[in-house]
Amino acid sequence: MVGGEPMSARDRILARVRSALSDVPREENPDDVPVPREYERSRSGVDVVELLVDRLTDYRAQVREAPDVAEAVMEALTRRDARRLAVPAGVPDAWLNSVEAIRDDPPLPNVELNGLDGVLTGCAVAIAETGTIVLDAGPDQGRRALTLVPDYHLCVVRRDQIVRTVPEAVERLDPSRPLTWISGPSATSDIELNRVEGVHGPRTLEVLIV
Amino acid sequence: MTAFVGMPAFPEASSSAVSDAQLRYNLRKATHTIRAKRAAVVGEQPDWAALRAAGAAIKDRTLRHLDVYLERLEAAVTAAGGTVHWAADAAEANRIVTDLVKATGETEVVKVKSMATQEIGLNEALEAAGIRAYETDLAELIVQLGDDLPSHILVPAIHRNRAEIREIFASKMASWGRPAPAGLADDPRALAEAARLHLRERFLAARVGISGANFAVAETGTLVVLESEGNGRMCLTLPETLISVVGIEKIVPTWRDLEVFMQLLPRSSTGERMNPYTSMWTGATEGQTFHLVLLDNGRTSVLADEVGRQALRCIRCSACLNVCPVYERAGGHAYGSVYPGPIGAILTPQLRGLASPLEESLPYASTLCGACYEVCPVAINIPEVLLDLRSKVVAHGHVGQRVAMGAARRVLNSPRWLSVTQRSAGRLRRWTPRRLPGPLSAWSDTRDVPRPPKESFRQWWAASR
Numbered sequence: 181m182v183g184g185e186p187m188s189a190r191d192r193i194l195a196r197v198r199s200a201l202s203d204v205p206r207e208e209n210p211d212d213v214p215v216p217r218e219y220e221r222s223r224s225g226v227d228v229v230e231l232l233v234d235r236l237t238d239y240r241a242q243v244r245e246a247p248d249v250a251e252a253v254m255e256a257l258t259r260r261d262a263r264r265l266a267v268p269a270g271v272p273d274a275w276l277n278s279v280e281a282i283r284d285d286p287p288l289p290n291v292e293l294n295g296l297d298g299v300l301t302g303c304a305v306a307i308a309e310t311g312t313i314v315l316d317a318g319p320d321q322g323r324r325a326l327t328l329v330p331d332y333h334l335c336v337v338r339r340d341q342i343v344r345t346v347p348e349a350v351e352r353l354d355p356s357r358p359l360t361w362i363s364g365p366s367a368t369s370d371i372e373l374n375r376v377e378g379v380h381g382p383r384t385l386e387v388l389i390v
Numbered sequence: 391m392t393a394f395v396g397m398p399a400f401p402e403a404s405s406s407a408v409s410d411a412q413l414r415y416n417l418r419k420a421t422h423t424i425r426a427k428r429a430a431v432v433g434e435q436p437d438w439a440a441l442r443a444a445g446a447a448i449k450d451r452t453l454r455h456l457d458v459y460l461e462r463l464e465a466a467v468t469a470a471g472g473t474v475h476w477a478a479d480a481a482e483a484n485r486i487v488t489d490l491v492k493a494t495g496e497t498e499v500v501k502v503k504s505m506a507t508q509e510i511g512l513n514e515a516l517e518a519a520g521i522r523a524y525e526t527d528l529a530e531l532i533v534q535l536g537d538d539l540p541s542h543i544l545v546p547a548i549h550r551n552r553a554e555i556r557e558i559f560a561s562k563m564a565s566w567g568r569p570a571p572a573g574l575a576d577d578p579r580a581l582a583e584a585a586r587l588h589l590r591e592r593f594l595a596a597r598v599g600i601s602g603a604n605f606a607v608a609e610t611g612t613l614v615v616l617e618s619e620g621n622g623r624m625c626l627t628l629p630e631t632l633i634s635v636v637g638i639e640k641i642v643p644t645w646r647d648l649e650v651f652m653q654l655l656p657r658s659s660t661g662e663r664m665n666p667y668t669s670m671w672t673g674a675t676e677g678q679t680f681h682l683v684l685l686d687n688g689r690t691s692v693l694a695d696e697v698g699r700q701a702l703r704c705i706r707c708s709a710c711l712n713v714c715p716v717y718e719r720a721g722g723h724a725y726g727s728v729y730p731g732p733i734g735a736i737l738t739p740q741l742r743g744l745a746s747p748l749e750e751s752l753p754y755a756s757t758l759c760g761a762c763y764e765v766c767p768v769a770i771n772i773p774e775v776l777l778d779l780r781s782k783v784v785a786h787g788h789v790g791q792r793v794a795m796g797a798a799r800r801v802l803n804s805p806r807w808l809s810v811t812q813r814s815a816g817r818l819r820r821w822t823p824r825r826l827p828g829p830l831s832a833w834s835d836t837r838d839v840p841r842p843p844k845e846s847f848r849q850w851w852a853a854s855r
Binding site: 188189194196197198200211215216220223290291309317323324347349358359360361379 | 459526693
């Protein structure tokens with residue numbers, strides 16, 4: 181209590197925490213509590229590209245290795261009969277060829293996003309072991325709603341963006357950016373534990389490894 | 391949604407579940423399915439034991455210096471443009487959230503599945519203030535539309551089968567928004583599609599989102615939400631205002647610590663290598679207004695108990711539910727709290743205190759088989775805490791047990807009393823009742839009363855020497 185003012189909830193909670201921890205020696209610092217980190221940061225094994233393809237397929241995501249981005253994008257869109265595509269401001273024109281790209285610049289209203297056939301982005305990092313694509317809202321990925329509202333997400337992953345393990349990915353990521361970790365299409369197992377792909381997020385995730 | 395109030399003690403509450411064949415079938419199928427998936431993905435992780443040890447140690451470090459980390463988190467979130475609020479109990483948290491929603495002028499909010507907001511009964515509090523909270527997780531939607539209670543941490547509608555869910559959607563969706571499609575079938579795909587259509591417009595129109603968080607990083611102020619369906623991303627991303635209610639034990643010290651928990655949680659929880667979606671954000675993001683409500687609500691009481699403190703390591707994965715023989719038969723509702731299963735049996739009595747027969751009965755809702763400890767990704771020794779709580783229940787005054795133990799002490803302390811008791815028991819053995827009378831019947835309800843032998847060892851020794 182300072183100056184006779186009533187104690188704030190903040191002060192009350194902190195006081196209760198401190199009194200609850202009266203068994204902890206005063207001179208103990210947080211870093212004095214040992215944390216053994218004997219888990220593996222990296223591992224050897226099969227090629228990371230092969231592993232990523234295997235894990236993504238396991239989630240029933242569509243995945244292809246593509247030497248030419250523009251050609252693969254065109255082919256994917258033709259196969260789905262998707263015409264109008266949302267595209268973040270920083271996706272290179274070289275990926276687009278003759279695609280009808282609607283740039284998210286200025287930001288498209290959500291209702292308009294909802295009416296588009298899909299979205300095309302790059303990514304920040306991909307984790308092979310868990311089949312995860314991480315987006316960090318970089319110029320070729322855009323704001324978070326962009327990859328959420330449309331029903332189809334086409335994501336381009338460069339080989340040098342692929343790491344094997346979760347610790348390797350965490351090390352590369354910047355927590356000050358909004359991050360979205362995506363492992364396969366949206367899914368639920370809430371009804372009798374049967375997995376159903378596609379609830380609220382994109383029902384189709386397609387990955388092009390270039 | 392109905393709240394867990396005035397719940398009977400565990401034995402009564404579980405008896406109806408135990409005799410419900412449909413419920414037992416659903417529970418058995420669900421728990422065994424997730425159990426097998428978990429075992430498979432944990433088995434393929436060569437360093438699981440090391441990850442588990444690190445996870446437990448990181449949480450212990452956090453808990454032993456929680457005051458330091460709370461202040462650090464507050465500073466980091468504030469520096470990133472968020473506003474931090476502190477709530478000592480449920481009423482305070484509900485008042486803070488209600489006021490924040492009112493200040494936006496909105497009367498509707500969308501919600502991500504969150505244990506903390508269920509624990510404090512936020513939906514009911516908002517409703518009383520004229521604000522409608524829409525649950526958006528598929529299972530929570532089933533629970534909310536069915537005016538039901540959740541029965542599992544991860545899959546709250548585990549007690550409902552597809553026919554029941556179809557019935558709930560067909561009859562209730564219309565009164566909450568877009569009605570279910572005509573002729574709705576009961577296959578999971580059609581039901582999920584109905585939920586998608588029902589909620590889509592709501593997401594696009596939502597101005598206020600409410601969430602919890604799986605982790606809060608003290609060092610950076612980053613909050614983390616793991617989910618599967620994308621409803622979480624919708625609620626976290628689309629609204630202009632985001633309010634997150636987070637228990638004070640959800641902190642991890644550093645960004646790097648997430649490399650441990652992002653491996654432990656998905657594999658333990660849904661039995662997946664990774665859950666479909668995880669959102670991580672720091673402060674006010676992409677033009678949003680962000681409020682963080684830090685919730686105590688009994689957690690500091692748990693922290694004060696040197697044995698029970700480890701319960702606060704819990705990352706709500708629900709692996710312990712899926713391996714528990716008691717949970718598998720009794721179901722989630724009998725635990726009388728949003729935290730069912732083994733973790734609920736140690737968390738609820740500590741959060742609320744031994745306040746009623748329900749809390750006193752929970753430490754006994756276990757066979758002490760230890761399966762929960764074995765699967766716990768942060769190595770909470772649940773049997774140890776259960777035993778400690780049992781001793782507290784007895785000390786606190788479990789009347790029947792105290793009287794019986796007092797009598798036993800007298801008899802066993804004196805050779806004369808023991809011999810008198812044994813001799814009279816032997817003589818009366820023909821009249822041994824099958825069920826004990828009065829308050830002692832609680833003991834014989836679940837056991838056969840043993841018949842005393844004709845003579846005791848001492849009598850036999852004296853006679854045949």
